[in-house]
Amino acid sequence: MKFVSMIKLKPLLLSLLLPLGAGGIIGFVLAMTGQFADYGELFQPPLSPPPWVFFVAWSILYTLMGVSCYLVLTSDKPIGARSDALWLYFVQLGVNLIWPILFFYFDMRLAAFLWIIVLIALVVKMIVSFWFISKPAALLQVPYLLWLLFAAYLNGATFILNG
Secondary structure (H helix, E strand, C coil), X not given: CHHHHHCCHHHHHHHHHHHHHHHHHHHHHHHHCCHHHHHHCCCCXXXXXXXXXXXXXXXXXXXXXXXXXXXXXXXXXXXXXXXXXXHHHHHHHHHHHHHHHHHHHCCCHHHHHHHHHHHHHHHHHHHHHHHCCCHHHHHHCHHHHHHHHHHHHHHHHHHHHHC
């Protein structure tokens, strides 16, 4: 019970709401405009998961991202270090949210591939920054990094297969 009483509910909810809400809005808009259906018509690379996996994976990843953000936000480390780390977090989140627009909405698969490489670099930098503030926060970002590497493979292969 002591652990539960240590949780700062408002910062936790805001930390979760931002990535889940933003990701949900982007996903909803792309679904309503038929962009995901169009993706299903493309040649798929080996190891492509079924469409429902993306929803589940991103929901889990955005949740982990939110908890990670909360751990950095509420850390007792100096405010300057936390501010720098959180700035990286928000920048990478913004870059993350632009990727599906490039890939799905504008069909700019090469640009999206280059964009995701930038995102991966930002996430690596963010993980390193988080490590010095909260090791659990940094480790919670590792599944996200691994998924981005897989997504980069899917993006690049989709670009090659569909010209």
